[in-house]
Structure formats: C-alpha cells, structure tokens
Amino acid sequence: MTTVKVPEKLQTLRGFKVSKILNDGKDSSSFGNVVALLGTFPGLMEEEEEESVVLKLSRPPIPLDDLDQLADAITLYERMPYSGMEYGYYHGVVNNSSETFFAPYVSVDVLYPGCLKDESKEAKAKLLAKHISRNQAQRPVIFRENPKTYENAHLPYIEAIPSSAIGWVHKILNKEKELERLLFDDDDVNDGFLLNTDPKWTTHPDPKTTPKEQWMNHPSTRELYCLGLCHRKDVRSLRDLRAAHLPMLRAMAKKGREVIKNTYGLANESLRIFVHYPPQFYHFHVHFTNVSVEHGVSAERAHLLDDVIENIERDSEHYAKRSITCRMGENDELWRRFKELDDKAGAEAADDDAR
C-alpha cells in the first residue's frame, strides 16, 4: 500500500498545484462556464503518478434573484466609439465592494433611448422596440417547408421585403464599404463572388490598423467567421440554386478554402462552409467559420456547401422539389405566415371531410 499520507476523506484542496489547463472554457460551446484542470498534491502520496487530480470548475447562470440590488452596484461608462448621448448606449461594471456584493465579474450594457434629447418620441419608441426585440429570448420553432408552402407563404414573405434591405450588400459588392475586410473578389457576373471578414467575428484584429501579415495564425482564428457574397443578384436563397450555379458554388468552396488558408492559416479540417435556410437576407451568401464556432450551425438551419453541391449535381431541381426544415423565432413574421397557411389547409381538409 502506498497511500500513507492520504486522509480518510479529502476536506480541502490545500496544497493543490495546477500542472495543466485541460480546458480553458474558451471554446464557444461552453461559453466559459466549464473549465478543467489537471494538478497534483505534491508530497501527499509516495508515488508521484498517484498524486494527479482532475478539477472541473463550473457555474450556474447569472443569478436573477436580487435584481433591485443590482442597480445600486453599477458604475457606468460611455461606450466607445459610441457617444452615450447619441445612442443612449453605456457600458457598466458591477462594483465588488462588500456592501453591494452582487454578481461580480458581470458587465452591463445599458440601452436607454429615453435619454436622447434631440430625437422624436416616435424615433425613441422605435429604438426601444428594436432593442427589446433583439434581446428578448424567443422560443425557436421549426416548420417543414415543401415547394407549395414555399410558394404560398415564404415567397410572398420575401417579396414583401423592401429591396433597400439588401442595399448594404450591394455597397459591399461595389466596394463602397468594408474594403478593409476584403479577402477576395472575382466580379464575374455569372460565377463571381466576394469574400469578406464578417463583422460578426468580433475578436478579429482591427482590419484598419493591423497589417495582414499579422492575421496569419492569429489566436482569434478560433472564432473565424467570413462571408461569401455572390455577384449575381437573381439568387435569393438555397431554394433558387440550380445546375447553372454549380461553377459559382464550386468556386466559393475551392477559392474560399484557399484564401482562408493563405490569409489566416486555417486548414480545411478546421473550416466549416455552409448556407442558412431561411437566410438572414435574401441575396445568396455562404458562411465560412471555424468548426469550433457553435452558434447558428444547427442542422435545421445550416446546410453544408459540399452537400448542396452534390445534391444539385445529382439533380438540378433538388432544391425546387425537396422539403426543407425551417427554423425561426415564434415571433417571426415568416412563422406567422406558415401557421396561417397550415390553419387554412386544416380548415379546408375539415370542409372536405364534412362534405
């Protein structure tokens, strides 16, 4: 028996020394809420290899039981580069003094349109509504869309969106915007596409001030997020893709991988290329992310570009004929339209039964 110094039961971890961080919690799947360490109790055992311990740290969601205390514990700072008066947008930290002990390490964003002196009542109300809807947890729902429900619910929904909603896309394609984020551009009207660093990639070094050589193998490539926009304007989404688009799709896959490898050093094995359906805007685009990025990639939203290409190679009409599952928020207009159609179909079926 080697366990001469081990206590009957451990009471504390006094003397524990960290030898390795097994998981620093920075992978997006645990959001920093789980951390794992390997360590030892030097001198506790006779044989060194028996001293090893795995420690797992975890924590519950931000506590919401003392909300009124919270207000007193916050010091506010204006958020740069936004002016607090213009946007009503502040950043705050919770003071860790003993009287106001509440949720330390928590930081606070304050979105306060009411303090905008020069805005109209309507403008302020609109701003508030926008912030509420953006920050409200929405129950996700799914709907299995077939070609008929696409035509009768989804297509009218798309056609009701003002064309100005994708004005920003055209500005990027015309290189009036985000030039500092440009990674690749082939402006062929049929098969061309442009590849950009997506502004969603918030850990990316400032593209205006950081030379491109420093983008290579940057630690932030763990959160890599790039966006490919096609130049042709007649493809709204996955549903519109046909064999004629294969050269463009293949170029996006091949050239996209190449450019990302040459710019960021990210290997193919770490790169996920996919499209959303329904997309967030109806000008065909492709997402390129590190496989570690876990947000927005669930199977009922994300379609791997390699699968899309093989599906169309096999049958040009694949996306015209097939059912596609759609994920939305329960407050989304598209969900309202799907449900309306479903209710009508149900009522008609009941009518038929009654006859």
Place this chain on the structure above:
Amino acid sequence: MTTVKVPEKLQTLRGFKVSKILNDGKDSSSFGNVVALLGTFPGLMEEEEEESVVLKLSRPPIPLDDLDQLADAITLYERMPYSGMEYGYYHGVVNNSSETFFAPYVSVDVLYPGCLKDESKEAKAKLLAKHISRNQAQRPVIFRENPKTYENAHLPYIEAIPSSAIGWVHKILNKEKELERLLFDDDDVNDGFLLNTDPKWTTHPDPKTTPKEQWMNHPSTRELYCLGLCHRKDVRSLRDLRAAHLPMLRAMAKKGREVIKNTYGLANESLRIFVHYPPQFYHFHVHFTNVSVEHGVSAERAHLLDDVIENIERDSEHYAKRSITCRMGENDELWRRFKELDDKAGAEAADDDAR
C-alpha cells in the same frame, strides 16, 4: 422638450426598477452568460413611456489567472450518491469570504483516483486517463468521407470495437435496464423500436419517484432529450440505411412525435429529430430533442430524420453512394485512421507523378 430631469450623462442606475426579464439566460445557447432585462427609472422623465431601459448583463469566461489561490478557497463535500472513497469524486464550492475571494458562484468537481485505497495502480491510472480525456478540450476536425474512405478507414475502425461496447443497448432493448425511462416499445424484429428518456436529460424529474402525469408540460421539457433505439441489430449507422428500413424510420418519426406529445406536451414545432454521423455507438439510434437544445446538433454531425427519409425514398442507395462530412476530435482514433489513409493516397499520387 420632456427631458427635464435627465442628467447630462447617466452615472449610475440608481432608482432602476426591473419590469420584465427579457432573457433569463437559461436557453442553452448562451449558457447563462447573457441576461437581458427591461426596466424603468420611475420619476426621471415626465412621460412614462420614455423611462424604459434595456439592460444586458454578460460575463467573461471563468478567470484562470489566480489558479493557486483557488485551492485554498474550496470546501469539499462528497458527491451523492457516489462515495468519495470509492470514486474519488467530490463536489466543492468556493468560499466567498473576503480573504479567499476567488470566482464566487463557481462550483468544483474533484476527480481523484489516487485516493482509492483498494484499487491497483493500473486501475487508478486508467481512471485518471479516462477523466483527463473526457475533460480535455479537443480541437474539432472535419473530414469529407466518401464510400471508399468509409470502407478503408471507418469500417475497419467500427469492426475493431468489441461487441461488448453496446451491451448496455441490448440490456435496454431487453428491458433489463432503465425501465423507469421507457416511453414506448414495439419489439417487431424488422421495424420495431424503443423510445427512452435519455439520461443526458439531467433536468428531467426523477423517473423512479415522479408519477408520469407530472412529466406533462414539466418546465424541464425545455431541455427535452429522448433516445430511440431500433430493435434490429444489423444497422450500424446512417451508412447502412436502405429502402428496406423506411417503415422503421417512418415509425420512429411518427410514433416518436406522438409519444413525446402525449407524455411531455411538446408540440412538433418544438421537436428536433436527428441522427449523428458518425454516431457515438454503432447500433442505429435516433435523437429527439427540444429545438432549444443546441448541443451536438451542428450541421456536420446531425442529420434530420425527415431529410434521411426523403433521401432514401428518392434513392435506396443514397447513403451507400454519397459523401458525408464527419466531425471528430483531433485525438480520436477515427481521425487518425482518416489521416493515415489520406497520407497514403497522397504518397501514391506522388509516386504516380514520379513515374
């Protein structure tokens, strides 16, 4: 102008009253690290509707800069129902006293095989290795598997797994295990399947002591996770599915939805049904989760059952012929085999070029 009492700039949130929790952070996508509140500053403005504020609370990952302090701040408890001496498995909380202030609210699991008095050195080393590998962050990698790489790398990998690895599946199918979790069983040898509450669904009320009526509309259905196991033993994974399996697959989709609706009250619009490829074990099974569950559902791992059925309806050989993207950890044996094959193919191509 109505802004008589608004200060030039906000300094604190003193007087802020919470009127609504917009997002309680309990959806699995933010892991409780983002919370959003709607509130007011009563009396600050003349018009009530201008008093509204949106507050967003967020926090960084568990800090790892003071690791040695951590050990001193922890009090340990044995984890029930496990015995601390048998498993070396403790649970701890960080003391929030002012001297040992470190990462409050963080809880700690201690996996300490070295303290097992009656185990052999080998057994302890094996336990430690298991805990390390389970808790180590692994870089995820993807590989595009075609029928040839399936046959030459994946299939030999499957065949090397001892059949005892799925002994627990057979015990469930024979109803020797987890009977309290049984939701449905049709033991037809061709098309039958069994539906269970998955033990991964940790927030489920204790199935041994909670009557089934109380499962209906239980708040934990937000994390709903059920598992469908087919009775036939000759389907290892998605790759083996053919038209002959359509009756079974359709039953899993239809009956699964029905049983989950009747047991938990979860509507179709909230239910995601999918299979993993590669699966975690090679006896064909189907996952049923609330759409809100975001873990393990990324597009390069999860295949919606509705899509699987339509693919096979169109072509019985779909999953025999197609390429399928596989996601693994970089330390996984399967990845090692894929890479080995890739390197060999690369070397042979180079040989051909040289000739």
